[in-house]
Amino acid sequence: MSRIGKHPVPVPSGVQVNVDGQTVTAKGKLGQLSVKLIDEIKVSMEDGKVTVLPKSESRFARNMWATSRTLVNNIVKGVNEGFTTNLEINGVGYRAAVQGKELVLQLGYSHEIRYPIPEGIQMKTERPTAISITGYDKQRVGQVAAEIRSMRPPEPFKGKGIKYETETILRKEGKKK
Template structure:
């Protein structure tokens, strides 16, 4: 049984939810998000709450129920508050700059790397080494942050590279530190 899927999703004031068959559209102060739901899942809007029900019974359907409850909840939270993810650049001479929808990274390669941000994701710099990404779509935000991190993943000896703000890099001692 999906315990997450059974919980109703509260719809705050100012959020408009349209459910048309398997299509759901959520509109709020920050924007509009849309999604198609699997045919096994049934969405019901009543008393300013969205209920996620199943049309069939089974383990797989219950897993989808919990998944789509989380996805729809992320849509509601996204159009009201939005999501934020921060990346830290560590390394001597490593830097980044944002111009429009292009993120330029100088991270140890012979040429700077230009990354084009999706239209729904906004980036800004905080200080010289912190990139803050904001979006109403949590899935797209996570994918964008992962692609930026992939440009120069943090290495385990000095920790140089691009990492998430809350990520801890496990350091290795290196060849000189291992000898006694």
């Protein structure tokens, strides 16, 4: 029995959820998202909650049960609250700034990197060494954060680079004489 899948997804007020066959669509104050679930999963809307159940007792259906429930939960939470990922920049002279619809990064290269901000994503830089990425689609927020981090991933000797706020860098000892 799935521990995550057996809990129904509560639908908060202000969010409309429509179940049409295997497609679940959520519409809220931040936007509209939909997810298409596999055929081995049965999804239904009752009493203001979305219930996800496997159609059969096959191993694949039981494996996808919790995954499908989490996908539905992510779209419901996304259109209601949204998701935020924070990045930190470490290094002398490393900084970021939002200019119009671009994120301008100076990461120790001979040139500055201009990253166009995609539709549906907002970025803020409270400090020159902190980037906040916000959006209603969890997958896109994570993908944008991963792309920005890949421009200068943190290195283990001095810890310079771009890292997630919650990430810890395993530090290595330098050369010995």
